[in-house]
Amino acid sequence: MGQVAVLFRLMPQGVxxxxxxxxxxxxxxxxxxxxxxxxxxxxxxxxxxALLLSVVMxxxxxxxxxxxxxxxxxxxxxxxxxxxxxxx
Numbered sequence: 001m002g003q004v005a006v007l008f009r010l011m012p013q014g015v016x017x018x019x020x021x022x023x024x025x026x027x028x029x030x031x032x033x034x035x036x037x038x039x040x041x042x043x044x045x046x047x048x049x050a051l052l053l054s055v056v057m058x059x060x061x062x063x064x065x066x067x068x069x070x071x072x073x074x075x076x077x078x079x080x081x082x083x084x085x086x087x088x
Contacts, residue, residue: 025074
């Protein structure tokens with residue numbers, strides 16, 4: 001079984017959303033076996049910033065959907081989008 005690298009973009013609920021708190025929620029919400037490779041805030045527009053999250057996980061059926069669902073439940077997150085996905 002191989003590994004998959006995935007880049008997620010987490011959009012906050014608004015410009016006032018604390019991305020540091022969102023980042024802490026992300027770390028707590030990820031299932032076992034998922035490793036965070038990187039996390040950074042990126043300016044989008046008009047003061048809105050998104051959180052880019054890079055993770056590595058085993059290539060298992062349904063794991064991507066479960067991670068996306070878990071990330072969408074983090075307080076302050078409006079939406080989750082898979083930006084890139086690839087095998088390592």
